[in-house]
Amino acid sequence: MFAYSPDQLLASKSILDWSGNVAPTHKPFDAWIQERGLHFDPFAYLNAVEDPRLEQYFVEHDLFARMWGPASALVFAPPGGGKSALRCQITRSCWIGNETNRPFPIPYLPPYLAWGHVNPSLEDHTSALVLSGAKALLVVLAYRPHWFLRLSLEKRDAVARLLADILPWPLAEYVQVVREAISPVPLRDLLGLEPAFALPDEPRAELLRAWCDAWPRVEDAQSLHPTEQWQRLLQVLLNVFRFEGAYVLLDGLDAAPETGGLDESSAETIAHILKPLLDISVLWEEQGIYLKGFLPLEAYPTILAGYPDLASRMTVCSMHWTPSALIRLIQRRLYVASEGAFDSLAAMAAPGLQDIEQQLAEHLEKEALLLPREMLVLTRAVIETHVARAYTVPYVEQEDVEATLAWYRTARPDIKVPLI
Amino acid sequence: MDAKGLGPLVFETMRAEDEVEWLEQCFVPPEDFARILAPRSTIIFGPAGSGKTAMYHIVQRYHGRSAQGSFPDILMVDWPMFSAFDTEISAGIIESKRLTEELFFHVALALLAYIVSYPDFFVSAAAWIQKRVAWFIQKYFQEDVEVSLGPVWAEASPKGQATVNALLSMSIGDGGKKSVSLEDTFATLTSALSAGGIKSIWVLWDGLPDTASNVDLLIGGLRAFLSTLSLFEKNPVLVYKLWLPETYQKVLSSVASISRRRAEEVKLHWSPDSLRIMVEKRLEVALGKPTMLEQLCAAPGFLAWFQHVGGCSPRNWIDQLYPLVKHYWQTGQAADEATWKRLIRDHPPRLFVDEVNKQVWVGGRQVNLDDLPPRIFDLLVYLYQHPNQVVSKAELYYLAYLKGQRVPRPGDEGYAPPKDYDGLIDTSLWRLRKAIEPFPEEPVLLTTIRGHGVQLHVRW
Secondary structure (H helix, E strand, O other): OOOOOHHHHHHOOOHHHOOOOOOHHHOHHHHHHHHOOOOOOOOOOOOHHHOOOHHHHOOOOOHHHHHOOOOOEEEEEOOOOOHHHHHHHHHHHOOOOOOOOOEEEEEEOOOHHHHOOOOOOHHHHHHHHHHHHHHHHHHHHHHOHHHHHOOOHHHHHHHHHHHHHHOOOOHHHHHHHHHHHOOOHHHHHHOOOOOOOOOOOOOOHHHHHHHHHHOOOOOOOOOOOHHHHHHHHHHHHHHHOOOOEEEEEEOOOOHHHHHHOOOOOHHHHHHHHHHHHHHHHHHHHHOOEEEEEEEEHHHHHHHHHHOOOHHHHOEEEEOOOOHHHHHHHHHHHHHHHOOOOOOOHHHHEOOOOOOHHHHHHHHHHHOOOOOHHHHHHHHHHHHHHHHHHHOOOOOEOHHHHHHHHHHHHHHOOOOOOOOO | OOOOOOOHHHHOOOOHHHOHHHHHHHOOOOOOHHHHOOOOOEEEEEOOOOOHHHHHHHHHHHOOOOOOOOOOOEEEEEOOHHHHHOOOOOOOHHHHHHHHHHHHHHHHHHHHHHHHHOHHHHHOOOHHHHHHHHHHHHHHOOOOHHHHHOHHHHOOOHHHHHHHHHHHOOOOOOOOOOOOOHHHHHHHHHHHHHHHOOOEEEEEEOOOOOOOOOHHHHHHHHHHHHHHHHHOOOOOOEEEEEEEEHHHHHHHOOOHHHHOOOOEEEEOOOOHHHHHHHHHHHHHHHHOOOOOHHHOEOOOOHHHHHHHHHOOOHHHHHHHHHHHHHHHHHHOOOEOHHHHHHHHHHOOOOEEEEOOOOEEEEOOEEOOOOOOOHHHHHHHHHHHHOOOOEEOHHHHHHHHHOOOOOOOOOOOOOOOOHHHOHHHHHHHHHHHHHHHOOOOOOOOOEEEEOOOEEEEOOOO
C-alpha cells in the first residue's frame, strides 16, 4: 500500500491536486519508474488485446509455427496464458509484406449478448462471422487502400455491395469517418476491433482521400441468408482480392462460462459453442478457410471426449511457458520501455540483486502458475511494493521481492493449470 | 466563534452526499489512491465508516477534470445498481443482457448530463460523432430529460439545454435500422466518444449495505454484473469502479472477473497521519482558522483515547470530534478533563454488533472477541437488542444467559435467588466492559444504574 507523506497531505489545498490528470508526482508508481528510465509502464496492460504496444515486445512462442499454416489448429491455455497475444501475433503476421498473398485474418469473438445464449447453431456462428469478416475487410482496406483502388469498377461494386449488405450502418457513413479523420484508426474503433488489430504503416493522406472517393454508392442494401453472405464474403476475399486463404481466429471463450450460467460446467459451455465450428471445419479447409481456436484449457478434456479423432485432423496443442520464457517476456518489455537502455530489473535493483526475474519465475513455477499475466502481475507488484515502502530509495531491494512473494501466496488467482 | 468558519456542522452531517461544500477542501487521499484512480476496473473494499461513499463522490465529481475551459475526458456514470437486485437474479446471459441494457440507459443519462454541462463537446464534434452519440442516446433514453436530469438541467446554460434538445430530436437517417448487437452498440458509442475527446467511461457504483438479509441475492447479482466485464474486454474504454463492504470480499474473490484479473481489488485504508490531517483540515473549515487537535482538549490522554476509539475509520474520527468541536465553537476554549469526560458520556463511541458474523465494532476499532466466551457475547447481543434500556441483572441472567422465555418469580420452577447469579453476571459484565469499553475503568457504553440494572448506550 502506498501512503502519502504528511508533507504532501498538508501541502495540498484542493482535491484537484489528487485527481488523475495531475503530474506524476502524485502518481508515485509512474513517477518512480520514470525516474528509473522507463518512458511508459510496460506492465500496465494485463490483457494483451488492449495493449497498443504489444507488437513491440512480442515474445516468440514455439507454438506460433504450429498454429500458422494451411491447417485448422486449436491451442489451449489457462487465463493469462498468452492465447490472445499469440492470436495477435498471428494476425500481425498476416500483414507482413504489402500484398494479399497471405491469409486474411478474421478475428472472431462470439457475440453472446447478441445471441442471448451460449448454445449457438452453425447459422448463429455464420451470421456473426460474416459481420466480423466484413468489419475486418473494411478496416484492412482502409489501411491498404491500393488493394481496393486497383480493382476494376465492377469488382469495386461487388465489394461495396457486400459490405453494404452486412454492416449495420450505411457504408458511406463508415467511409465518411475515414475521410474526416484521414486515418483508419477511428474506423477500427468504430467497428469494435481491438487496438491490437492494426496494420503496420498508415497510408498517406492523399491515398486515403482517393480511397474514400472511390467507393460507389450502394442503394437498397439486401438482407440475405447468412450462409449466402458467407459465401459472398469468401468469394471476395479469395477471388477478388486473392488472399491465400482465411483464418477464423476464434477467441473470447473464456467469457462464455461467466455469462452462460451456472447450470453446466464451463467446459461443457465451451464445447457447445465450439461444436458447430468443429463440425464445419473439414468443409472449410476444402475452401481454404482454417479455424484457429484459442481456447480455455479447462475445455480440453471435454472437447477431446466429444471428438476423439480431433488430433488426427487438426493441430491440437497446449501453451506452456518456461521460467526462461517468462523472464524473456519481462526483459523485452523493459528494453522497449527504456528505449534500449536496459533489459533487466537488475538496472532498477540494489547492487548485488541481479536475479529478480529469476526469483519471480521460480516462484510461479512452484505455484504451478507459469503464465505471462501472472509474471506481469508479480513484476509490477515488486515495484509497487518498493514504491509504497521506500519511494525515495532509487532501487528495488530483496525485501520488496520477499514481501511481494508473501503477498502473492495469499492473493494468487484461483486458476488450475493441469498438465496435459 | 469566528463567523468565517462553518461551525460544528462540518462534523455533524456524517453523510458524504451532504458535504459537497467542504469536501474539496478537506480531502485527504487514502493509501493506494493512485490505484483507485487507475484506468482499470477496480473493486474497492472497505468496512463501515471507512469513507467509501466519500471516495465515490470524490471520484465522481473531480476525477478527469481538464484545464479550465475544456471538458473532462472521462464520462462518469452513476449506476444505482442496487435497485436492480431486489428480485431473484438468475445467472446467465439473459441477466447479463438485462444488466447491460440497464447500464446503457445510465450511460445515456450520464451523457446527457455531460452534454448539457459541456455543450461544446457535442457542438464542435464531427458530424459522424454527433450522429452516433445521438443514435445511442435516442435508442436508450426515452424519459423526460428535464425530469431525469433535475438540478443539472435547471442549472445548465441555455446553450447546453438547446444542444440537448437538438440532439434528442436529431434525425439519424438510415443509420441504426439494422439490428445492432449490444457489443457493437457499445463499440459504436465509445469510438465516437473517443474521437470526440472522451477517452473512457467510468461506471461507478456504491450503496450496498454492509449487512443485508438478502446477501445471497446480492452476491448473485454482483456475480452476474461482474461477468459483463468479460464481454467488453476488447474495449479498454469501459472501467468499473465499485465500492463494496469488506464483508463481501471473501465471497467475491472467487468470481472469475477477479481471479482472471479483469478487476483489481483495493482495500480502503487510511494511515493515522492522514486521518489526523483530514480532521484538522475539517477543523480549519469549521472554525475558520488552522487548528490542531490538541487545541480542542487539554485533558491528558485525550489524543491516545481518540486514536484508540477512532481506529482507521474517518467516520468515527469525525464523529468523536463533534462534541469537542461544538464545545470549542460555543466557548472558544479547549475542554478540560471533566468537560471532556462529560462530553464522552453524552456522546459515546458508536457501537455496532454484527450477530451473524460475530463482530463488534466500537468507534473505528474492531473488538477482539477471542477472549469473550460465547455466553458473554450473548449478553451483549441481548443488550444490543434492547438499546438504551435499563436491563436488570435478573433479565440478563434468565433471558440472555440461560435463554429462557421469561423471568421467573419466587416460587416458580427454575427460580434462583439473586445471590446465586449476581456474582456471575457481575463478572460477565466486567469482562464485557473490558472488551468493549475504550477505558473499562470509566465505562461510557455499558453503565450501571444503581439499584436497577445496566444500560447499553447505542447511538445509531
